[in-house]
Amino acid sequence: MKIPIKQIFREFYILINRLSLVEKVIYGLFSIALLRAVYLTILNLSKKAIDYILANYQMIFAIFSGTLAILIFVLGFYLYISRARYKQNSLDGSSIDDDMNEPRNIYTEGNYNENININGDQIEIYGDVININQDFSEIAKEIRELITELKNQGYSEEDAKTEIATELAEEARKKPKVRKKLFMWKKSFSTNTKKTNDETEVAREVVTSATAYSHTSSKDFTEVVSGYYQKLDELLQARQWKEADLETAKIIYVISHKELPKNSRYRTYLKNYFGSEYIKVLTKKDLNNINKLWLKYSNGRFGFSVQKRIWKRLGGGSDTTYNSPEIQNKFGDEVGWRKEGDWVYYSDINYWRTAPSGHLPICLMLNSGKSERCNIDFQILEVIVGRIS
Template structure:
């Protein structure tokens, strides 16, 4: 009985309170609506104000960041022809009044560096001083701009024959400038005759980055052309029809040797080719007149171009037919004396003749 009475009392209390609330609302509904809509208006205004401030701050932050990397800065650069305005951003550097876009391929970068060297020499600098001046400015740009520094070290790693690691921007810049001066093949006239006749298939293979097939095609081209150049009475032409040796390179027209080299340089961005191998060979002390007691030079060469690993010559199956292979790694097939199941046995007499003729 007590429980029923308690529930009834609570029920009646709720009913009374509800009636009072309804009566109060009906009597004061105008004021209540005014308060409700006032609060709602304040909330909406506050939300809009917050969104406006947030957007303004985001825009300000974007401008601050882009002022470093993205917003073009107009500068006046003095040249012989007078002043001109050039837009400089994070992808461009200025060296001796010349603007260079660092997003270009290295052959284009190298060409612009060589043109700068020529310009400085015309102003009275020696070639070495011109290289040093350009390297100094290039290093300074790298210190100021992280993106330039990254590119600089990438160029050094990819195209310099010096494999010594260093974090010195000036030293790396010197290596890059030195590599750039070796890029004389980038002139467009160099490739006017190399995509016809014997070279068409090689051009297609290299363009498609089919390095292994291109290596074989290179050996075939040189054999076919040189075999026709051998005298009728030559032992290598009459009897040793399947034998490839330095005699084939000796009679191979320089024009053909250079055209093949240019194709390798072109499609590897200067990483592969006979002239790359020549540069490494001569830097290590070799030459076209190297005597046959140069085993130490041969081993050093093999180590640098990736034909040797851990103190021994690699197997043919371990040759690196990728774009990331060491500089000078390819071509190699025309110099191999060994079977493809054996460790590489290099005919360095062929390399020496190439070095003397390229």
């Protein structure tokens, strides 16, 4: 709590003015005596401290020197250990680089497992090095290409998947970093929520998830994850629903603000202000691309089209004059924006995968502060319902 300094001085000034002349004189003498006592006390303590230091400076210097020597020793030991670790890591890295720089024989026949080598952060197949730290969309593309190569060599699709999954699982058992990546991919992209510690099972699910990307045409996929949508794609992949909700609002604001007519009064509004006019000028392509990402990573649980389906089923339309408060309340109840007959607070928005269908996104429709109950701008929802495919 901040203390109003000006108010304190003002009150003090008023108090002094209320005193009689005799009381003011007594108060002044008392203040002078108090200040003198404080001054003499500080002076006396300072003198004693200086006398003590002068009388025992040798002991004080010895203690200081000993403490400094200990600190220097500890720092030196720490630097020595750090240098040793760095040197070991450098040697390990050099060993991997040397292995990678050695000439490799390319086999076109025989067991495919003999032609696959996974080192550290990379998967190398026929000289094609794949970094496991890159975006999963790229990993998925490479896995699909590998499956195609194996099929061309006579493998069935299932056998090809098994070969690749076996190699991934084998390396995961040997290298913690590969194992960590493998389980992260499984958690982020697999539709199977069953927990398991079996590397082979997890690798199989990852390969299956990678092949599922082929069901989306490369053109549509590029449209969705490039440009404005890259960060949203990453957030939704990581199941960071709250951040993705805010990013959705940000994307729509940025794109729509550019599309607004130059004489539009909405251009002068505060940043991140939303109104139905913003959704009206947003292209259907952008609106549908954002919706695709929400549908994809929530397994059809969240997205504008999910909200549209619920809204229409309850009797809602895209005309404000047609939609009654009763429909709005029913919609809020079903998607979890209302509980026990009242709208929830912002802090009660359920940013979990278990939230009711249609619960997200919500931020771009909010017309209230973070400390208030959710006040939904249903005009925005109505425009979305009228424009989403």
